[in-house]
Amino acid sequence: MRIGLLTEGGYPYATGETGLWCERLVHGLGQHQFDLYTLAGTGTPRPLPPNARVARTAGRDGLSGPDTGPARTLLERTAFGDHRTARRAYGRRDRRRFTEAFHRLAVGLCAEDAPTSAGPDTASPAPDPTDAFAEGLYALAELARERGGLPGALRSDDAVRTLEAACRAPGARRGAADAGLPDHLAFADHLERTLRPLSLDWYEEDALGAADLCHAAAGGTTALPGLLAKRFFGTPLLVTEYGVQLRSHYLSTAADRSTPLRTLLAALHGRLAAETYRQAALLTPGNAHARRWQEKCGADRARIRTVHPGMAADRFAEVGEDEESGDPATLIWVGRVEPAKDLIALLHAFAEIRARQPDTRLRIVAVPTADPGAGAYLAHCKGLAAQLFPDEAAGAHAVGENPVCFEELGGPEAPTLEDAYASGAVVVLSSIVEGFPASLVEAMFCARATVSTDVGAVVEIIGGTGLVVPPRNPRALADACLALLRDPERRYRLGAAARARALELFTVEQNLAAFRGIYLELLSHAPVRHRPGDGVPFAHPAESHVPGSWAHKAVSAGTGAPDA
Known part of the structure; x- marks a missing residue:
């Protein structure tokens, strides 16, 4: 295939x-x-x-x-003679084609969503703006395929005037109707970049x-x-x-x-x-x-078919199989340092944990990122840690005894992810926004008990093998962490269950198996298309290669069309 x-x-x-x-x-x-x-x-x-x-x-x-x-x-x-994307002007006929297609697309964009059903006094349902958008989109694609010149046309005065008319038309979105010329120009620029494909x-x-x-x-x-x-x-x-x-x-x-x-x-x-x-x-x-x-x-x-992303589990096997690894008084956080991770709430929660269990430590392992704002946020977090733990920051403890350690993945303290997860007993996720948190799955591969905020796909990933608390709630985060730190048997039990769940649902093997079946399923329902140079065994259903006209007759019988 x-x-x-x-x-x-x-x-x-x-x-x-x-x-x-x-x-x-x-x-x-x-x-x-x-x-x-x-x-x-x-x-x-x-x-x-x-x-x-x-x-x-x-x-x-x-x-x-x-x-x-x-x-x-x-x-x-x-x-090279390829003018398809050149910003050239259209002739009169092509300009008319473009204007008609762009008008349909603009109307579909600016119109309010159509109601799901017609009212009692409506003779027929209102046209769906999504249909108008699609018609305009495909008409523009056909024009670009045949004549080229689309990038220039999308930035033209004709496009801006057509967009302005669609925004002012009856039934337009309230926000679109208030758009001025600077808004139309900025949107035309964004639209051209979006439709470059x-x-x-x-x-x-x-x-x-x-x-x-x-x-x-x-x-x-x-x-x-x-x-x-x-x-x-x-x-x-x-x-x-x-x-x-x-x-x-x-x-x-x-x-x-x-x-x-x-x-x-x-x-x-x-x-x-x-x-x-x-x-x-x-x-x-x-x-x-x-x-x-x-x-x-x-x-x-x-x-729709949910297919969880596959992650490599082999690298965490040694950590996951070692039940004795990890400092029982150490919390681990791993990820990109950014505001969405809410390290501020984590530090406030750790201050309460430290007050109730003084021997607890927190390791914050930052994954390198190209985000220019990460350095400023990291500096802010370090400053807050110094305020929350002034005695330790001032040197009241020996070197290396500071309860909060900021480290970078790949450095001497945390050369690999496996080393980072292996150093602690509980892995914490404090985010306020998440999609599919990979660090949580990695912790599960390592058989670590976890405390996470209820965001994104966290509950779906954890599935009862860890503790979940509301986001932006340091007190709840602290209570959950202390509950696991004070109960080793529960930690081991949750960690073992987490590892078993991760190995069942989130490995590369299960991901590949899912797409292997999906590819074959979609091809089995797709129309057969013969191309010169095919001949790959089993690339198409065997019936398509049987000589005769039976396939055409079967299609005709199914659709009601007369046989040729």
């Missing part, structure tokens, strides 16, 4: 959770051929196994590059047209090429979301943006998510939290 794997800013050009998952998928399913289509991919790709290749790469400017390297510049593409040269028979299945490693813009592959070639689309793109857009909305602009941006990403969920053959969220977001955006429950 040939899989078109769609990624954005990740594998094979970058690391991170999504990149690691893609790498394990490609290496673990060696019986399939993976063609990698990467948006915003730059640099040198990581080494690939024999069953994978970089088919297409688009740089951050949205221009498609050659099969085995980073994106070319606009000048280079023009020199429409102008790529990926939609050919020798590119995505050759894939048996498109697998998007995220929703939103990443899945957009998969939508077009389904539109142009009927290729099934599988969307995996371990972090919901729509939620990320909502959370990342800058405070300095106006309310009308935030309304338009939310509408754009909401409509794109809804269309992706509607067209996907199957959605595989990584947890119930992501699944609820998909359902709220209109995804059909029958086409």
Whole structure:
């Protein structure tokens, strides 16, 4: 089977959770051929196994590059004769096509959501704005595929005027109706960057047209090429979301943006998510939290299947099997140092723990991050620790006896994750925002009892094998930690149960087994498409190779169409 794997800013050009998952998928399913289509991919790709290749790469400017390297510049593409993404002007006929398509898309964006059913005085239900958005989106894609020039048109005066008219039309969202010219210009710029995948040269028979299945490693813009592959070639689309793109857009909305602009941006990403969920053959969220977001955006429950992300468990085996490891009076926190982790609440909770059990220690192990704001937050946390424990900070204890230790993963105190988890008895997660916390699963692999705040997928991961408290509640966090510190037997019991649960649900093996079955299931329901050079054994159902016209007659009988 040939899989078109769609990624954005990740594998094979970058690391991170999504990149690691893609790498394990490609290496673990060696019986399939993976063609990698990467948006915003730059640099040198990581080494690939024999069953994978970089088919297409688009740089951050949205221009498609050659099969085995980073994106070319606009000048280079023009020199190669590829004008599809050039910012050229349309003729009269193409301008009319663009205006009509963009008008449908803009109306779908700006209109309020249609009611679920018509009222008693309504002759027919109101048109669904999602349908108008989809019609405009695909019409723009067809125009870009045939004529090119879409990036320039999306930034044109015609586009801005059409957007302004849609915002002022009856039935428009209240926030959109208040948008001014600066909002329209800013939104047109964002819309052009979001829709750059429409102008790529990926939609050919020798590119995505050759894939048996498109697998998007995220929703939103990443899945957009998969939508077009389904539109142009009927290729099934599988969307995996371990972090919901729509939620990320909502959370990342800058405070300095106006309310009308935030309304338009939310509408754009909401409509794109809804269309992706509607067209996907199957959605595989990584947890119930992501699944609820998909359902709220209109995804059909029958086409959603939760597949937990797979994590390597072997590296933690030695720690997990050693019941005697770990200081029984030490709490461990591991993660990226950022405000969402709420280390402030953890330090206040530890001050209460320390007052009630003076021999307790807290190790904060920071995972290196490129976030420029991490250093300032870490300094703030260290300053708070010095205020909460003034005697220890002033040197009343011997060197190394400070109850709070700030360390960096990879340093002499915590060279590896295994060493960090092995040094303590209880692992703490104090976050106020989480998706799928990998550190919690790692602690479970190490057979550590855990205390976590009730955010994201924490309850789903823990499943009764650890203690869960409300976020932003230092007193509850302190009480739960003390309960485990004072009860060794309970710690061992919960830790053993946590390790068994993690090995059953969150390993790489279970993740690969799930996608191995999903690929075969989706292909079995997809229409058979013969291509020159096929001939891979069992690539298609055996019945498709039986000579004769019985298959056509069967289709005709099923649809009621007359036989040829």
